[in-house]
Amino acid sequence: MRNGPRxxxxxxxxxxxxxxxGRSVGGGPNSDxxxxxxxxxxxxxxxxxxACESRQEIMEPTAEVIFFRGQSPIEARVGDAIENDLEGxxxxxxxxxxxxxxxxxxxxxxxxxxVVLDLCFYTGRVTETSNRQSPGMPAGRxxxxxxxxxxxxxxxxxxxxEFPELPVMILSGKPRDxxxxxxxxxxxxxxxxxxDLRGPELLQEALQLHGLLTDxxxxxxxxxxxxxxxxxxxxxAALHRENVxxxxxxxxxxxxxxxxxxxxxxxxxxxxxxxxxxxxxxxSAIFSRELFASEFFxxxxxxxxxxxxxxxxxxxxxxGDLFLDxxxxxxxxxxxxxxxxxxxxxxxxxxGRQSRQANVRFxxxxxxxxxxxxxxxxxxxxxxxxxxxxxxVPPLRQRLEDLPLLVESFIREAERQNRRxxxxxxxxxxxxxLRQHDWPGNIRELRSVLFDAVNRFPDVEYLVRxxxxxxEGVNEPVLFxxxxxxxxxxxxxxxxxxxxxxxxxxxALLSAMEGFDFQADAIGEWAGRLADVQRACSRLFARYxxxxxxxxxxxxxxxxxGQVQVHPxxxxxxxxxxxxxxxxxxxxKRLLGPLQGDLQGDLYxxxxxxxRLRPKSLSAASRKGSGKP
Amino acid sequence: MTEWAxxxxxxxxxRLKNQFIQSVARLIRALEGRTLDQEFVDxxxxxxxxxxxxxxxxxxxxxxxxESETGPSAWFRxxxxxxxxxxxxxWMEALLTRKWRAHSxxxxxxxxxxxxxxxxxxxxxxLASISYDSRTxxxxxxxxxxxxxxxxxxxxLLGSAVALHGAGQRLSEVFHQLSSxxxxxxxxxxxxxxxx
Numbered sequence: 001m002r003n004g005p006r007x008x009x010x011x012x013x014x015x016x017x018x019x020x021x022g023r024s025v026g027g028g029p030n031s032d033x034x035x036x037x038x039x040x041x042x043x044x045x046x047x048x049x050x051a052c053e054s055r056q057e058i059m060e061p062t063a064e065v066i067f068f069r070g071q072s073p074i075e076a077r078v079g080d081a082i083e084n085d086l087e088g089x090x091x092x093x094x095x096x097x098x099x100x101x102x103x104x105x106x107x108x109x110x111x112x113x114x115v116v117l118d119l120c121f122y123t124g125r126v127t128e129t130s131n132r133q134s135p136g137m138p139a140g141r142x143x144x145x146x147x148x149x150x151x152x153x154x155x156x157x158x159x160x161x162e163f164p165e166l167p168v169m170i171l172s173g174k175p176r177d178x179x180x181x182x183x184x185x186x187x188x189x190x191x192x193x194x195x196d197l198r199g200p201e202l203l204q205e206a207l208q209l210h211g212l213l214t215d216x217x218x219x220x221x222x223x224x225x226x227x228x229x230x231x232x233x234x235x236x237a238a239l240h241r242e243n244v245x246x247x248x249x250x251x252x253x254x255x256x257x258x259x260x261x262x263x264x265x266x267x268x269x270x271x272x273x274x275x276x277x278x279x280x281x282x283x284s285a286i287f288s289r290e291l292f293a294s295e296f297f298x299x300x301x302x303x304x305x306x307x308x309x310x311x312x313x314x315x316x317x318x319x320g321d322l323f324l325d326x327x328x329x330x331x332x333x334x335x336x337x338x339x340x341x342x343x344x345x346x347x348x349x350x351x352g353r354q355s356r357q358a359n360v361r362f363x364x365x366x367x368x369x370x371x372x373x374x375x376x377x378x379x380x381x382x383x384x385x386x387x388x389x390x391x392x393v394p395p396l397r398q399r400l401e402d403l404p405l406l407v408e409s410f411i412r413e414a415e416r417q418n419r420r421x422x423x424x425x426x427x428x429x430x431x432x433x434l435r436q437h438d439w440p441g442n443i444r445e446l447r448s449v450l451f452d453a454v455n456r457f458p459d460v461e462y463l464v465r466x467x468x469x470x471x472e473g474v475n476e477p478v479l480f481x482x483x484x485x486x487x488x489x490x491x492x493x494x495x496x497x498x499x500x501x502x503x504x505x506x507x508a509l510l511s512a513m514e515g516f517d518f519q520a521d522a523i524g525e526w527a528g529r530l531a532d533v534q535r536a537c538s539r540l541f542a543r544y545x546x547x548x549x550x551x552x553x554x555x556x557x558x559x560x561x562g563q564v565q566v567h568p569x570x571x572x573x574x575x576x577x578x579x580x581x582x583x584x585x586x587x588x589k590r591l592l593g594p595l596q597g598d599l600q601g602d603l604y605x606x607x608x609x610x611x612r613l614r615p616k617s618l619s620a621a622s623r624k625g626s627g628k629p
Numbered sequence: 630m631t632e633w634a635x636x637x638x639x640x641x642x643x644r645l646k647n648q649f650i651q652s653v654a655r656l657i658r659a660l661e662g663r664t665l666d667q668e669f670v671d672x673x674x675x676x677x678x679x680x681x682x683x684x685x686x687x688x689x690x691x692x693x694x695x696e697s698e699t700g701p702s703a704w705f706r707x708x709x710x711x712x713x714x715x716x717x718x719x720w721m722e723a724l725l726t727r728k729w730r731a732h733s734x735x736x737x738x739x740x741x742x743x744x745x746x747x748x749x750x751x752x753x754x755x756l757a758s759i760s761y762d763s764r765t766x767x768x769x770x771x772x773x774x775x776x777x778x779x780x781x782x783x784x785x786l787l788g789s790a791v792a793l794h795g796a797g798q799r800l801s802e803v804f805h806q807l808s809s810x811x812x813x814x815x816x817x818x819x820x821x822x823x824x825x
Contacts, residue, residue, distance in 0.1 A: 020643070031652075032647060032648060032651065034655065034669070035648070035652050035655040036651060038654065038659065038664045039654035039658060041658070041663060041664070055666065055668050055669065056655075056664050056665065056669060057664060057666070058663070059662070059663050059664060059665065060663070120642070133639075133643070134643060134648070140639065142635060145635070145642075173642050173646040173647055174642070175802075175805055194647065194651070195650045195651070195654070195794075195797075195798055195801065197657065199654075
């Protein structure tokens with residue numbers, strides 16, 4: 001995940017949907033658009049004639065912008081009719097929002113950082129007068145300018161429905177108080193008045209808070225949606241001083257995200273933008289209770305005993321952040337000792353009586369199921385460590401579209417460190433080979449594989465598949481298609497009588513169930529069989545889950561048959577990539593609970609894992625819901 | 630929406646806010662040195678007086694008709710209130726007019742708009758004059774028609790442009806206040822005020 005500065009400054013990409021600024025004007029520049037770009041310091045990247053003919057140069061652009069009219073035709077002459085184009089606009093939004101994409105097919109692909117939307121879109125015919133006042137603009141209809149029927153709100157609804165994670169900002173000439181209820185209700189994240197001279201600053205604030213942005217320092221490499229969502233969470237958490245918990249698998253880059261959060265915190269900074277406040281790293285597992293107190297809180301000097309004073313880590317981190325790595329491994333006694341400082345933000349040095357104020361934010365990190373009672377972590381400490389939120393760092397297998405960038409970055413880093421190494425490229429086959437791997441060790445594992453390859457083969461111009469050693473002692477990863485065929489094989493063996501399922505069969509099944517009706521006049525044939533119907537549904541759910549469990553099994557030399565993974569399986573089942581591990585465990589318990597006595601194999605393993613992760617929550621929740629004691 | 634209301638909305642939203650004020654913002658960015666846009670700066674400053682004069686004519690025309698075109702007297706000339714029976718129209722117009730007068734003073738708003746129009750005109754004149762002075766100071770003879778604001782009088786020019794931008798915004802706000810909306814919007818607004 002580490003590399004040097006990026007060669008080209010990464011600019012956030014915005015999509016501006018606006019009739020006036022999005023239109024093309026007779027092959028020449030659109031002066032209205034030029035005005036807006038100058039005002040907000042945007043680089044027009046639309047690529048249409050209006051952008052190409054522009055005469056201005058923005059010295060330090062804050063974003064690159066694609067303009068779209070939201071209507072058709074994009075260019076109009078006197079007599080032409082202009083109509084709003086909802087579907088066409090959604091097609092344009094989709095071009096910057098493909099959840100799974102092949103970078104090779106779309107080399108210039110970049111996610112929208114933010115959509116900027118106008119409210120009022122004028123429709124109707126372009127008349128001589130309207131064309132004279134604004135070339136290509138229609139005369140407008142009364143309902144266009146009615147807040148109850150703004151096309152911008154229709155668009156906002158549609159965008160929010162299809163792309164709930166995509167932030168939409170309103171940029172309008174309308175007074176905010178006139179429209180604020182409407183746009184907020186429809187899911188916009190904010191409003192920028194178009195004529196405000198502080199436009200670039202207001203937009204920058206909005207981007208920091210809501211935009212999907214890469215790490216400009218280049219320390220965290222990647223442009224995938226799961227990563228950008230995690231970075232956005234980190235920036236939002238950086239705005240306050242509450243403690244934050246970072247979760248993520250080993251090697252996924254939790255410490256880098258903590259550093260990113262620290263860098264994005266407000267306060268005084270160095271000339272290069274790095275904060276002046278300290279960032280102190282502590283490995284939670286290394287302290288015994290005795291060592292912890294003196295290291296953490298420091299020691300008060302005692303002349304009589306000859307004990308020298310010692311500044312504790314809390315004081316070193318004063319005004320900044322203390323990063324508690326591997327917090328789940330913190331010994332019990334240390335957890336008890338840390339509670340006071342978390343609760344009261346006060347501490348005393350060892351041997352001292354004076355209570356000192358601690359202005360420190362704790363950023364903790366773990367890859368363990370820390371909420372699990374069996375993990376033995378104190379709930380009161382945990383609650384205080386995650387008061388300011390939880391940031392989930394995605395594993396590499398969920399952000400494989402970042403692989404080319406990461407590979408490039410690590411190869412260059414390895415070459416810089418090995419004086420004998422030649423500058424090389426990776427072949428497409430080798431990249432595909434890496435793409436097929438599961439990456440249980442995440443970014444750290446990828447880095448090791450590439451460093452290993454560069455160090456063993458310093459004198460080559462190409463990195464090929466044969467150079468890559470993916471796992472210790474294993475030169476052949478389990479490929480995804482092999483896993484799929486294994487899953488298919490297991491399913492056939494296991495449920496020989498069942499139908500093999502594809503999307504068509506599933507749709508047919510769903511439609512049959514939706515349309516199935518119980519005729520009252522044939523009551524004798526179906527009455528009293530609720531338990532059978534429930535059981536059949538439960539078995540169907542279980543088979544659906546089982547297929548997902550098999551497809552997401554983790555295979556390793558130790559477990560060549562594969563090991564069930566509850567969390568990825570539920571993600572596959574639900575399509576929700578952000579679902580938390582505890583919610584996934586709850587779902588498994590809900591689906592398999594009715595069959596618990598009959599469970600075998602993978603389903604049994606999954607149910608046991610879910611119970612381990614969430615031993616009580618479901619029953620507690622159901623008690624709460626039912627109102628029973 | 631009445632024809633006048635539609636013209637007012639297009640004038641305020643499109644011509645004043647989206648075009649005139651935005652082009653002043655573009656000038657400001659160029660004068661700040663955040664964009665390279667000399668061709669635009671030259672063109673804008675040379676056309677400023679004429680461009681504003683055109684806008685002002687349109688604004689004055691709207692203001693001349695504002696008092697008769699805003700509020701109940703206009704609402705009853707258009708659908709759906711023009712479909713009312715005479716009896717209904719009598720009591721409803723009297724009621725709405727009473728409420729309208731209690732909450733709006735279009736004459737004062739129009740008067741304020743006229744003052745602000747004069748204010749913008751003055752800022753335009755001042756900007757053009759500073760621009761001319763800076764050109765002649767830098768290029769006293771034949772190159773006087775070329776603008777080089779970055780060298781001479783840039784700070785003053787920028788200050789003047791920012792002032793013009795502010796005046797434009799204030800004018801736009803007053804033109805917004807002239808929007809009487811429709812009877813339902815008006816009643817909803819007055820009811821909200823009552824609640825407050």
